[in-house]
Amino acid sequence: MSLEKGKTIAQNGLRLRDSPRDGETLGILRKGTEIEVLGRETWLRVNANGQQGFVLEDYVEPVEQHLVGNDEEEVVVEEAKIVVFSSSRMQGNQIRINSGFIDSMKILEQLCEKYDLRLHITSSLREPGQIISNNIVEPASMSNHLIGHAIDMNIVSHEDWFNSTKLSDYDSLPDTIQSFLSDLQAKGLRWGGHFSKPDPVHIDDATNLKSKSYYVTQINKLWGGAVSLI
Template identity: 40%
Template sequence: MKTELRVFSGSQFVGKPALVDGEFIPFLQKVNDFAAEQLLQVHVTSSARQQGVAVGNTIVPPATRSNHLTGHAIDMNVIHDGQLFNSSALKKSNHAKLPAQVRKFIQAIRDEKELRWGGDFGTQDPVHIDDGLNIRDALAWDMKFPIIQAALIALTRPEAEAGQARLLFLERPFISGPDVLAVQERLVALGFAMNPDGIFGAVTDRALTMFQEREGLIADGIVGSGTRKALKLT
């Protein structure tokens, strides 16, 4: 499988889009399976990141060779029976207080030799999951870094390249451009209230998700090919 920025949509994954390198997707499928076994949801808060872009609400300083930079890591919270378990709840010292399903989910990740749970790091990061690419294959990390970074930069260009529609979704920095404006104008025409400004913010995200739910699509807040077709945008 080639290095390529893709969106992972697992049955148990909610929250922000899981933007990752295609070669990390089999690892996320394992995480998804672990969550499904315990009837949990994985609420994604961060995945692939642009180098040098500020990341809000991080509990540890971003590493200079972070696996987030190559699309080989996610940060997440766990949802069990409607309750969200964040970094404070998931740290090792609290495990005895966690529901058995959450403990088993974390342990399954720890037992999987190809995955790392950030709670085992020297500086605990209990919402972090990666595959250790930066350590086990530093040359691969170096090769993937410019490819994934270029793809992330492309997402925030004012316009997509000719003939190549961008994925549009809520991200920081906000994605903007005429393609965002076209989505907003179509949503307004369909009865959703907003001020079309060409910037994909929270209002656009909510309207798009409602539209996807109404149309029976996966309500992930992402304008991909299926949603673009449903909006009658070509």
């Protein structure tokens, strides 16, 4: 079995922690430090005795659920899993996404390889900013960030940095970045630069439009019944 290897790319060094989220800093890895990937950890957002938080999936055993009064019929529980995605082509903030968005992230990773680009991630999974009530649901107006199906990013091409301002001027972008943006759309993802209200740092997979029932299920799994979508 060969170990997956990687190289750190954070310009100013990458913090090595003793645990994934807010762990103690063990040291700073210089850019280009070679690392072996020993594991990828999956986080579940849970409600435990009325308190919400995240736990590692490895320490959770599934419990079979049965409908009351009918012990033969199982309730199928659609999963809502939040994972931490990492890639040698991506840097910036920790990338927390829905397990259903991993394939999309891999597409972005492959396109970064193809065009020799890196993504600096500024935002991924986001908590609802306000209380959302669960009966009125209009996913089209709701962000895919809330279900971990979107990222916000800047694009880094060698030493050149393309932030929101630069990305909003499509015609001035280098060919590699224009190709990156058109390829990702050809593969079914959306780039926010083409939204009616442009959001050029945003990429998602249009889950809120393509699969409303999935969107609603995920919202409620992740953020609980207290979530009200308007």
